[in-house]
Amino acid sequence: RKEVEQDPGPFNVPEGATVAFNCTYSNSASQSFFWYRQDCRKEPKLLMSVYSSGNEDGRFTAQLNRASQYISLLIRDSKLSDSATYLCVVRGSGNTGKLIFGQGTTLQVKP
Amino acid sequence: DTGVSQDPRHKITKRGQNVTFRCDPISEHNRLYWYRQTLGQGPEFLTYFQNEAQLEKSRLLSDRFSAERPKGSFSTLEIQRTEQGDSAMYLCASSLVGADLQETQYFGPGTRLLVL
Numbered sequence: 001r002k003e004v005e006q007d008p009g010p011f012n013v014p015e016g017a018t019v020a021f022n023c024t025y026s027n028s029a030s031q032s033f034f035w036y037r038q039d040c041r042k043e044p045k046l047l048m049s050v051y052s053s054g055n056e057d058g059r060f061t062a063q064l065n066r067a068s069q070y071i072s073l074l075i076r077d078s079k080l081s082d083s084a085t086y087l088c089v090v091r092g093s094g095n096t097g098k099l100i101f102g103q104g105t106t107l108q109v110k111p
Numbered sequence: 112d113t114g115v116s117q118d119p120r121h122k123i124t125k126r127g128q129n130v131t132f133r134c135d136p137i138s139e140h141n142r143l144y145w146y147r148q149t150l151g152q153g154p155e156f157l158t159y160f161q162n163e164a165q166l167e168k169s170r171l172l173s174d175r176f177s178a179e180r181p182k183g184s185f186s187t188l189e190i191q192r193t194e195q196g197d198s199a200m201y202l203c204a205s206s207l208v209g210a211d212l213q214e215t216q217y218f219g220p221g222t223r224l225l226v227l
Contacts, residue, residue: 043218101153
């Protein structure tokens with residue numbers, strides 16, 4: 001079983017749609033959680049950190065459920081520019097800095 | 112440009128050759144990470160440094176791979192006797208970690224390796 005699992009998609013949605021991505025992680029001792037965005041043939045870039053209380057950044061909302069070891073990302077009012085791969089990321093347990101990435105979920109927003 | 116830089120951006124080599132990649136982190140960042148990404152997968156951790164010290168290595172890092180960060184600034188990743196399975200994007204990331212161990216990793220553009 002992979003440490004971080006995501007549905008690879010692709011998700012094809014029209015502009016203006018709301019889309020949700022989910023992710024599960026296996027290590028209950030994990031402390032930090034993130035969503036990164038990766039455009040085709042580019043490097044990953046931090047989209048947002050994910051906190052237990054849930055957090056929002058404009059059209060993006062991230063949620064963490066520690067009991068279920070489940071992370072979600074909601075994108076409202078999708079834009080063409082949101083088309084990318086969204087990577088669910090967990091920091092390893094203990095003092096390690098290493099990030100563990102999911103496979104990524106591909107989003108294609110169509111006009 | 113004050114971001115993470117990597118050199119070269121692309122490398123084509125023949126099986127059995129040695130290759131070396133360089134990463135220059137963001138200035139004053141104390142941690143430097145190497146990851147590898149193959150098509151359709153997320154990045155996989157290889158190793159990381161805090162200043163000059165190599166703190167962790169993945170089991171993915173066979174004895175053909177070696178990484179250094181001799182002065183706590185730039186880092187090199189060398190692959191000896193390359194194999195076709197080494198073909199991937201090699202990503203470097205850096206961060207500034209404080210006493211609370213919180214950090215954000217910023218990625219460089221990557222070095223794309225093709226082994227023929």
